[in-house]
Amino acid sequence: xxxxxxxxxxxxxxxxxxxxxxxxxxxxxxxxxxxxxxxxxxxxxxxxxxxxxxxxxxxxxxxxxxxxxxxxxxxxxxxxxxxxxxxxxxxxxxxxxxxxxxxxxxxxxxxxxxxxxxxxxxxxxxxxxxxxxxxxxxxxxxxxxxxxxxxxxxxxxxxxxxx
Amino acid sequence: xxxxxxxxxxxxxxxxxxxxxxxxxxxxxxxxxxxxxxxxxxxxxxxxxxxxxxxxxxxxxxxxxxxxxxxxxxxxxxxxxxxxxxxxxxxxxxxxxxxxxxxxxxxxxxxxxx
Amino acid sequence: xxxxxxxxxxxxxxxxxxxxxxxxxxxxxxxxxxxxxxxxxxxxxxxxxxxxxxxxxxxxxxxxxxxxxxxxxxxxxxxxxxxxxxxxxxxxx
Numbered sequence: 483x484x485x486x487x488x489x490x491x492x493x494x495x496x497x498x499x500x501x502x503x504x505x506x507x508x509x510x511x512x513x514x515x516x517x518x519x520x521x522x523x524x525x526x527x528x529x530x531x532x533x534x535x536x537x538x539x540x541x542x543x544x545x546x547x548x549x550x551x552x553x554x555x556x557x558x559x560x561x562x563x564x565x566x567x568x569x570x571x572x573x574x575x576x577x578x579x580x581x582x583x584x585x586x587x588x589x590x591x592x593x594x595x596x597x598x599x600x601x602x603x604x605x606x607x608x609x610x611x612x613x614x615x616x617x618x619x620x621x622x623x624x625x626x627x628x629x630x631x632x633x634x635x636x637x638x639x640x641x642x643x644x645x
Numbered sequence: 646x647x648x649x650x651x652x653x654x655x656x657x658x659x660x661x662x663x664x665x666x667x668x669x670x671x672x673x674x675x676x677x678x679x680x681x682x683x684x685x686x687x688x689x690x691x692x693x694x695x696x697x698x699x700x701x702x703x704x705x706x707x708x709x710x711x712x713x714x715x716x717x718x719x720x721x722x723x724x725x726x727x728x729x730x731x732x733x734x735x736x737x738x739x740x741x742x743x744x745x746x747x748x749x750x751x752x753x754x755x756x757x758x759x
Numbered sequence: 760x761x762x763x764x765x766x767x768x769x770x771x772x773x774x775x776x777x778x779x780x781x782x783x784x785x786x787x788x789x790x791x792x793x794x795x796x797x798x799x800x801x802x803x804x805x806x807x808x809x810x811x812x813x814x815x816x817x818x819x820x821x822x823x824x825x826x827x828x829x830x831x832x833x834x835x836x837x838x839x840x841x842x843x844x845x846x847x848x849x850x851x852x
Contacts, residue, residue: 513813516703518821520722548844559837566826584826589812600812610813616822623833627840631733638847639740648789652782660775667767697789702816704808714800715816719825722817723832730839737846 483636485538494536501529509621513610519617523624530629539636548634551626558623565612565619586611651692658685672739672749679735683728690721 485491509522534542569585581587588597589611599609607614658681665678694717702712739749746754791797803824804816811819821829 513815513818516701516815516817518815518818520726552844555837555840559833562833563830566830584823586811586823600808610811610819613811613813613818613822617818620829620833623836627836628729630840631843634844634847635737635740648787649783649785651788652785656778656782659778663771663774667771692788695789696791702804704814704816712804712816714797715803715820716800716825718817719820719828722821723828726832727835730835733839733843737843741846 483535483539483640485541486536490536494532498529498533501532502526505529509617510614511607512617513613514607519620520624522617523621524628526621526625527628527632530625531632534632534636539633539640542633543637546633548630551630551633555623555626555630558619558621558626561619562616562623565616586613588612651688655685655689655692658682658688670751672742672751675751676732676735676739680728680732683724683731687721687724687728690717690724693717 505522505525507522508517508525509519512518512522566584569581569583569587572587573579573581588594589600591598597608597611597614599606662678662681662685665681666675669675669678694714696711696713699711699713702715702718742754743749748754786795803820807813807816807819811823813819813823
């Protein structure tokens with residue numbers, strides 16, 4: 483895929499940080515406003531696809547190795563499943579704990595002072611237990627997955643020069 | 646009967662997609678038909694979640710109003726992501742078929758013995 | 760017309776008649792009476808802030824009350840990405 487002219491490349495480089503920050507805002511405030519992991523991940527992946535269209539797939543593949551993207555996606559998946567298993571593993575340490583798969587273990591307790599309040603509709607970001615951590619894990623997985631799909635399909639079907 | 650317009654829109658989307666799958670020959674048009682059926686089913690799921698004079702199921706401030714049902718919204722999110730995954734795999738297979746056979750006609754591929 | 764076209768038209772007409780009857784006999788848009796009152800959703804709306812601590816009802820259903828479905832969806836997304844990368848591994852010259 484060949485890149486576009488100089489005007490398109492300049493405007494894309496100027497707009498790209500703003501779209502990425504908006505997508506990360508939608509992921510981070512997923513438990514207070516409409517949004518969450520999947521929606522914010524789609525916004526950030528579309529900003530990366532804008533870079534791919536403006537600069538050409540040969541230039542982007544020369545900068546980003548595909549191995550690093552697949553490591554990022556696996557980290558997101560392992561984080562999500564690990565947060566689900568921690569509800570069961572905590573039964574081994576505290577024997578009087580009623581745990582189950584995917585239990586919200588960070589809410590209403592005082593040993594770890596993060597994400598442990600119960601919100602009353604005043605948009606406090608320190609609420610909702612395990613939910614913001616799960617939002618980050620799923621958002622990372624969606625960003626890496628959608629960008630790898632677009633990059634591999636654009637690089638494998640490029641038109642060769644000459645011939 | 647004027648209050649059933651969203652259900653009639655869902656039936657129109659599904660029937661147009663089914664027409665594209667059964668009666669067309671180009672592989673890309675068949676893929677677009679599958680995508681239309683999947684979007685019609687998503688619209689049907691959201692239509693079932695509405696109550697009269699209700700608002701979005703999000704709290705801000707004190708006091709509460711009548712809210713829509715949140716469970717069909719969650720099921721629609723899962724369905725949209727699965728639709729994206731199926732579309733990516735279908736398009737990869739169409740690219741491979743075009744490189745191997747040289748044509749995109751659905752009635753000329755896969756016949757090896759004649 | 761050939762046999763294949765005739766069978767396709769019959770199949771399409773049967774499916775269209777069934778769907779049209781189904782659309783006209785649904786309950787009116789947005790009204791819930793005594794026989795299909797949503798009890799599970801009313802419980803979720805009333806107890807989201809006490810049990811989960813989140814303000815967003817849809818996020819609490821996706822990640823806390825029904826987290827198992829989200830696990831299955833993450834698996835489907837991972838399988839699709841693995842399949843696309845596998846199919847294009849030999850064309851990268």
